[in-house]
Amino acid sequence: MSLTPSRPAPAAPLRKGSEIQNVLSNSGYGSSFSVGTSSASGSSSSTYSGIGGSPDRTSDSLMNAHIVRYGTVSVKEDGLVSWLWRPKYLVLKQQTLSIHKNENAPIQTLISLSDIANIERTDLKPYCLLLETKDKRMYFSLKSDEELYGWQDDIYSRSPLMGVSNPTNFVHKVHVGFDPISGAFTGLPDSWSKLLTKSAITREDYQKDPQAVLDVLEFYTDRQKREMEDMDFSATLGPRSGGGSSGYGSSLTPYPENASAPRFNAGTGLGGSKVSLDGRPGIKRQDSAPTGINGVDANGQPLSSSAALARAAELVNGSHAAQLQANTMSSGSGRGPLPGSLQPSRPAPPRPLLTANRPAPPAPHGALPKPPLPEHTPSSADLLLRAKAHGPPKETTTKPPGLAEDRIPQRKDSLGTERRLPERPNVGPAKSSPATSKPMTDPASGAAGSTVGPPPVKPLQPAKKPMAPTVTVTAEKEDGGVAAAAAALEKPKQVEKRISTMNEAQIMEKLRSVVSADDPKAMYSKIRKVGQGASGHVYVAKTLATGKKVAIKEMDLSNQPRKELIVNEILVMKESQHPNIVNFLDSYLVRSSELWVVMEYMEGGALTDIIENNTLEEDQISSICFETCKGLGHLHSQSIIHRDIKSDNVLLDAQGHVKITDFGFCAKLTDQKSKRATMVGTPYWMAPEVVKQKEYGAKVDIWSLGIMAIEMIENEPPYLDEEPLKALYLIATNGTPTLKKPEALSRELKGFLSVCLCVDVKSRATASELLEHEFLRKACALSGLAPLLRFKTKQGS
Numbered sequence: 044m045s046l047t048p049s050r051p052a053p054a055a056p057l058r059k060g061s062e063i064q065n066v067l068s069n070s071g072y073g074s075s076f077s078v079g080t081s082s083a084s085g086s087s088s089s090t091y092s093g094i095g096g097s098p099d100r101t102s103d104s105l106m107n108a109h110i111v112r113y114g115t116v117s118v119k120e121d122g123l124v125s126w127l128w129r130p131k132y133l134v135l136k137q138q139t140l141s142i143h144k145n146e147n148a149p150i151q152t153l154i155s156l157s158d159i160a161n162i163e164r165t166d167l168k169p170y171c172l173l174l175e176t177k178d179k180r181m182y183f184s185l186k187s188d189e190e191l192y193g194w195q196d197d198i199y200s201r202s203p204l205m206g207v208s209n210p211t212n213f214v215h216k217v218h219v220g221f222d223p224i225s226g227a228f229t230g231l232p233d234s235w236s237k238l239l240t241k242s243a244i245t246r247e248d249y250q251k252d253p254q255a256v257l258d259v260l261e262f263y264t265d266r267q268k269r270e271m272e273d274m275d276f277s278a279t280l281g282p283r284s285g286g287g288s289s290g291y292g293s294s295l296t297p298y299p300e301n302a303s304a305p306r307f308n309a310g311t312g313l314g315g316s317k318v319s320l321d322g323r324p325g326i327k328r329q330d331s332a333p334t335g336i337n338g339v340d341a342n343g344q345p346l347s348s349s350a351a352l353a354r355a356a357e358l359v360n361g362s363h364a365a366q367l368q369a370n371t372m373s374s375g376s377g378r379g380p381l382p383g384s385l386q387p388s389r390p391a392p393p394r395p396l397l398t399a400n401r402p403a404p405p406a407p408h409g410a411l412p413k414p415p416l417p418e419h420t421p422s423s424a425d426l427l428l429r430a431k432a433h434g435p436p437k438e439t440t441t442k443p444p445g446l447a448e449d450r451i452p453q454r455k456d457s458l459g460t461e462r463r464l465p466e467r468p469n470v471g472p473a474k475s476s477p478a479t480s481k482p483m484t485d486p487a488s489g490a491a492g493s494t495v496g497p498p499p500v501k502p503l504q505p506a507k508k509p510m511a512p513t514v515t516v517t518a519e520k521e522d523g524g525v526a527a528a529a530a531a532l533e534k535p536k537q538v539e540k541r542i543s544t545m546n547e548a549q550i551m552e553k554l555r556s557v558v559s560a561d562d563p564k565a566m567y568s569k570i571r572k573v574g575q576g577a578s579g580h581v582y583v584a585k586t587l588a589t590g591k592k593v594a595i596k597e598m599d600l601s602n603q604p605r606k607e608l609i610v611n612e613i614l615v616m617k618e619s620q621h622p623n624i625v626n627f628l629d630s631y632l633v634r635s636s637e638l639w640v641v642m643e644y645m646e647g648g649a650l651t652d653i654i655e656n657n658t659l660e661e662d663q664i665s666s667i668c669f670e671t672c673k674g675l676g677h678l679h680s681q682s683i684i685h686r687d688i689k690s691d692n693v694l695l696d697a698q699g700h701v702k703i704t705d706f707g708f709c710a711k712l713t714d715q716k717s718k719r720a721t722m723v724g725t726p727y728w729m730a731p732e733v734v735k736q737k738e739y740g741a742k743v744d745i746w747s748l749g750i751m752a753i754e755m756i757e758n759e760p761p762y763l764d765e766e767p768l769k770a771l772y773l774i775a776t777n778g779t780p781t782l783k784k785p786e787a788l789s790r791e792l793k794g795f796l797s798v799c800l801c802v803d804v805k806s807r808a809t810a811s812e813l814l815e816h817e818f819l820r821k822a823c824a825l826s827g828l829a830p831l832l833r834f835k836t837k838q839g840s
C-alpha cells in the first residue's frame with residue numbers, strides 16, 4: 044500500500060520538442076547526483092528554462108525545479124538489443140523522460156510523456172516496469188518496490204494519455220504489486236493481508252491469478268464495508284417494530300459527507316476505480332479522492348454534495364445488491380445475513396472440492412486441490428456470502444463481524460423458522476487429494492462456442508400501458524435501475540430527474556403514484572402467513588370478490604431504507620407480465636406506511652425447498668429450466684436483466700407452473716447502456732464476469748440458470764462449502780464449475796450446462812438459443828412437477 048501525498052499541480056506549459064532536442068544535445072549532466080527525487084518535484088515551472096535540458100551543475104536549485112526524479116536504472120529495450128539489460132541514467136521531468144548512457148552523458152533517448160500510452164509493472168524481473176509509447180517498449184528494472192512505485196507514479200501521473208492530464212488531489216490508496224519470485228503481494232493493505240492469511244486462498248492461487256485475488260478481495264471488502272454500514276444503520280435505528288428483525292432501518296441514512304460511495308461496480312471503465320496489480324494493462328490503481336481523477340466517484344457518478352443522495356443513486360443503480368441482501372437475511376428466506384449470524388445454506392454433506400478448470404468449457408477440467416479448511420472466524424462478509432446462498436440467518440441481535448460463535452449452518456424456511464443444519468465437518472487437508480469432480484461437458488455435446496453467439500441487446504420496447512407520469516426516477520449513465528428503465532419506457536427522451544436528487548418524501552410520492560388508491564382490506568382477507576422476506580411478510584389471502592387466492596407481501600415502509608427498490612420491483616412486475624413471471628396484481632399503501640403488493644399465489648413455494656425435499660429427475664430439471672428460460676427470454680426481450688436468478692427466486696404453484704420472482708435487482712439495458720458493471724446478485728450464482736467486475740449483459744442470468752440447474756442436480760451451487768473468499772476466487776478463476784458425478788448425467792444435460800456455464804460470454808447461450816436446446820426437449824409436462832410438492836402436504840403446509 045502506497046499512500047502518497049497529494050499530487051503536485053502539473054507544470055506550466057513548456058517548450059516544444061524541437062527546442063528540446065537542441066537544448067539536450069548541447070548539454071551534459073553533472074556528476075554529483077544519484078537516484079532521487081527532486082524536492083521541488085513538479086512544484087513549479089516558473090523558473091524552468093527548457094524541457095529535457097540536462098541538469099545545470101551550477102544551479103542545483105534550478106535543476107531541482109525541473110527534475111522530478113532521476114537515477115541509474117537497468118533498462119532493456121525491445122528491438123535489436125532486446126536481450127540486453129544495461130544500466131542507464133534516467134531523468135524524469137514534468138513532460139519528458141530522458142535516458143542517458145550515464146549521468147554525465149548526453150541524452151540517448153528522449154520520451155515525451157505525452158507519448159506514453161502505458162506504464163505498468165511486469166514480472167520480467169522482480170521490480171520491473173514496462174513503459175510503452177506508440178512505437179517503443181522498454182523495461183526498467185528497479186531495486187525495490189519503493190523505487191518501482193516512485194517511477195511508476197511519477198511517470199503515470201504526468202502522462203496525459205493515461206487519463207491523468209490534470210492530476211489534482213488524488214491519493215493512491217491501494218498500490219499493490221505481486222512479486223512472482225517470492226510469490227507474495229507487495230503493498231497489500233493490512234486488512235487485505237489479514238483476510239488473505241485467514242482465507243483458504245493459497246500461494247499457488249496467488250501465482251495462478253494474482254489479479255483475481257485482488258478482484259475478490261475488493262469485492263469482499265466492499266461487501267464487508269456495506270454490511271458494516273448497515274450495522275451502523277441498524278444500530279442507529281434501534282429495535283424495529285414489525286417486519287421481522289431485519290437490518291432494514293427506518294429511513295435513509297446519509298453517508299458521511301465526501302465518503303466515497305461503497306460500490307460493487309468497481310472497474311466500470313471510468314478510470315482509476317479498480318484495484319489492480321500494478322502493471323495490468325488498462326487498469327490503473329485505485330485512487331480515492333475527494334474528487335477522483337475524473338470528478339466521479341467510484342461508481343463513475345458525479346460526486347454529489349450530499350452523500351445521502353449519492354447513496355440513493357447507487358441504490359437505484361443497482362449496486363445496492365449485497366447490502367439489500369445483507370439486510371434481507373434477517374428473516375424469512377431473504378438474501379443477506381445480519382452480522383453475527385451464520386448462514387450457510389442447505390445441509391451440505393462434506394464433499395470433495397468441486398474443482399474446475401480455466402475458462403473455456405467444454406474442455407475437460409483438471410481438479411484443483413482443496414486446501415484445508417482454515418481456522419476462519421467468519422467476518423460479516425463471510426456471513427453475507429454464506430447466507431446469501433440461501434435463506435436467512437437466525438434472527439439475532441446485531442453483532443459485529445467476526446463475533447459469530449458458531450459455524451453450524453442454519454437457515455430458515457419460508458416462514459422464517461430456523462432450521463439447524465448438520466455441522467459441516469472439517470473436510471481436512473484435502474489439498475492433495477484429487478478432486479472427484481469431473482467435467483460436466485460432454486464432448487459430444489459440442490463446444491459451446493460453436494453453437495451459440497452473442498445475444499442481441501434488444502432495443503427498448505414501448506411500454507404496454509402508460510406509466511404514472513410522475514415516475515421519473517432514473518439511473519445515471521452507468522446503471523439504469525429498473526425504475527429508470529420503466530421511466531425510459533414511458534418517456535425515453537425526457538429529461539429525467541435523477542434519483543440522487545430525490546429525497547425520501549419524493550420517493551414516497553412516487554410510490555403513491557404507482558399504487559392503487561383502494562383499501563385492500565376491503566378487497567382481500569388474509570388466510571395465513573406463507574413466507575417472510577427481509578422487507579416483510581408474505582400472506583396467502585382470498586380475493587373477496589372472486590374467492591381467488593393471492594399472495595400479499597406486506598412491507599412496513601418505515602423500516603425500508605430502500606424504498607426505491609420496492610418501486611423498482613413493482614414497476615418491473617407491472618410491466619413484465621408473463622406466464623413465467625410471478626405476476627403482479629396490484630399494490631396499495633395502507634396508512635401511508637404499509638405497502639401491500641398483491642401477486643399471484645404460488646402455493647408450491649420456492650424451488651429451493653423443492654430441491655431440499657426431492658431428488659429431481661432430468662425431465663423435471665429440464666421442465667423447470669425450460670419454464671425459467673421462457674421467463675428469462677421474456678425479460679431479456681424487454682432488455683431487463685434479472686441479476687439474481689437462483690432457486691430461491693423461482694416459485695412453483697400447485698399445477699407445476701414455474702415462475703420467476705424477486706425483481707428488486709433487475710436492471711434495464713438501454714440502447715445507450717447495453718452493458719452493466721454493477722456487482723449484483725448472489726455470489727455463488729454470479730457469473731465470473733460479474734465477480735471480476737467486468738461489464739456484463741443479460742447472459743449473467745444464463746450463467747445463474749446453469750448454476751440453478753446444478754442446484755437441482757447436486758442440491759447446492761458449486762463452492763458453497765468453500766471458505767467465502769476462496770469461493771469468490773474460484774468463481775473468478777475456475778470458470779465453468781465441474782460436477783460431482785458427471786457420469787450420472789445425460790449428454791443433453793451436460794451439453795445444456797456447458798452452454799449456460801460458458802465463461803466466454805459470447806459463446807454462452809442466449810435464452811432463446813437455450814429454448815432450442817435438446818435438453819429442454821426432454822421437459823416433462825408441468826403436471827410432472829406436481830409430485831415434487833408432495834412434501835408440502837406431509838409438512839402440513
Ligand SMILES: Nc1ncnc2c1ncn2[C@@H]1O[C@H](COP(=O)(O)OP(=O)(O)OP(=O)(O)O)[C@@H](O)[C@H]1O
Binds near residue numbers: 371375575645
Ligand atoms: N407469490 C408468492 N406465492 C407464494 N409464496 C410466496 C410468494 N412470494 C413469496 N412467497 C413466499 O414468501 C417467501 C418470502 O418472499 P419474499 O419475496 O418476501 O422473499 P425475499 O425475496 O427473500 O425478500 P425480499 O423481496 O423482501 O428481499 C418466499 O420464500 C416464498 O416462500
